[in-house]
Amino acid sequence: MATGSEAAPVAAITGGAGGIGEATVARLVRDGWQVVVLDRDVDQAKAVAERQGVIAHEIDLADTRSIRDAAQWVEREVGPCRGLAAVAAHLENPHMPEDQDADEWDAIVRVNLTGTFRTLTEFGQGMLARRAGSIVTIGSITAFNSSPLQAYGPTKAAILNMSRNFAVAWGRRGIRVNCVCPGPTRTPAVEASYARGERSPDTMIRETALGRLVMPEQVANAIGFLLSDDAGAITGIELPVDAGVLATQVWGLYGGVPQPADD
Numbered sequence: 692m693a694t695g696s697e698a699a700p701v702a703a704i705t706g707g708a709g710g711i712g713e714a715t716v717a718r719l720v721r722d723g724w725q726v727v728v729l730d731r732d733v734d735q736a737k738a739v740a741e742r743q744g745v746i747a748h749e750i751d752l753a754d755t756r757s758i759r760d761a762a763q764w765v766e767r768e769v770g771p772c773r774g775l776a777a778v779a780a781h782l783e784n785p786h787m788p789e790d791q792d793a794d795e796w797d798a799i800v801r802v803n804l805t806g807t808f809r810t811l812t813e814f815g816q817g818m819l820a821r822r823a824g825s826i827v828t829i830g831s832i833t834a835f836n837s838s839p840l841q842a843y844g845p846t847k848a849a850i851l852n853m854s855r856n857f858a859v860a861w862g863r864r865g866i867r868v869n870c871v872c873p874g875p876t877r878t879p880a881v882e883a884s885y886a887r888g889e890r891s892p893d894t895m896i897r898e899t900a901l902g903r904l905v906m907p908e909q910v911a912n913a914i915g916f917l918l919s920d921d922a923g924a925i926t927g928i929e930l931p932v933d934a935g936v937l938a939t940q941v942w943g944l945y946g947g948v949p950q951p952a953d954d
C-alpha cells in the first residue's frame with residue numbers, strides 16, 4: 692500500500708495516456724492509490740482511465756492556466772493529492788544542432804522544462820499545506836550525456852537539477868522528490884517508430900548491458916516504489932531504469948559490450 696493509515700490516497704499522473712504513463716497508472720492502482728490520469732490527449736486519457744478503472748482529466752503542460760486548473764480540479768473533485776508522477780513530455784527525433792527547428796525548440800522547453808516546473812509548483816501547493824506528498828519526475832538517459840536529441844536532452848538534464856532543488860526546498864516540509872530516468876523503453880509509440888524504420892531496436896539493444904530494451908512496466912515499478920512509503924528515506928535521487936545503457940559507455944572504446952559465445 693502507498694500509505695499506512697489513509698485509505699486510497701490520491702495520485703495524479705501527467706502523461707498518463709502514454710506508454711509509460713498507462714503502465715504507471717496500472718502499477719499505482721495495484722499499490723492502492725486512487726489514480727487520476729492527466730493528459731493533453733483527452734480521448735486517449737479517457738481510454739486509459741476506462742481500461743484501468745480510474746478517472747481522467749485534461750491538462751496541457753504548455754499552458755500554466757491548464758496546469759493550475761487541473762491541480763485544483765483534482766483537489767476539489769477527487770481529494771487531497773498525495774502523489775504526483777510528472778511523466779508528460781514533448782518528445783523529439785534525432786538531428787544535428789544546426790537543423791534544430793526553432794518552434795520545436797520553444798515547444799519542448801515550454802512543455803518539458805517550464806511545464807514540469809509548474810506542474811510541481813501547482814500540485815505541490817496542497818502537499819505543502821498538508822506537509823505530505825511524494826513526487827516523481829521523469830528524466831532520461833539523455834540527461835547524463837550527449838545525444839542527438841538537441842532540445843529534449845537539455846530539458847531532461849534540467850529536470851534532474853530541478854528535481855534536486857525541489858527535494859531540498861521541500862524536504863523538511865514533508866515532501867520527497869525523486870527522478871526516474873528511463874533508457875530505451877518499448878512503449879507503443881516507440882514500437883511504431885521501429886515499425887516505420889525510424890529507429891532500430893537492434894542498434895539500441897547493442898548499447899545495453901542486459902541485451903534487451905526496457906519495458907514500460909519496469910519504469911512504472913521504479914515510479915511506484917519511489918512514490919510509496921517504502922522509499923520514505925529517499926529524496927533528491929536520479930534512478931536510471933535503462934537496462935545498463937549508462938554503464939556500457941566506455942566499453943565502446945574497447946570493442947563494445949561482450950557478447951556470450953552462443954549469441
Ligand SMILES: NC(=O)c1ccc[n+]([C@@H]2O[C@H](COP(=O)([O-])OP(=O)(O)OC[C@H]3O[C@@H](n4cnc5c(N)ncnc54)[C@H](O)[C@@H]3O)[C@@H](O)[C@H]2O)c1
Pocket residue numbers: 705706707708709710711712729730731732750751752753777778779780781782802829830831832872873874875876877878880881
Ligand atoms: N520511451 C522511452 O524510450 C523513454 C526514454 C527516456 C525517457 N522517456 C520519458 O518517459 C516519459 C513518458 O514517455 P513515453 O515513452 O511513455 O511517451 P508517450 O508519447 O507514450 O507519452 C507521453 C505522453 O505525454 C503527453 N503529452 C505530450 N505533451 C503534453 C502536454 N503539453 N501536456 C500534457 N500532456 C502531454 C502525450 O499526449 C502522451 O500521452 C516522458 O517524460 C519521456 O520523456 C521515455
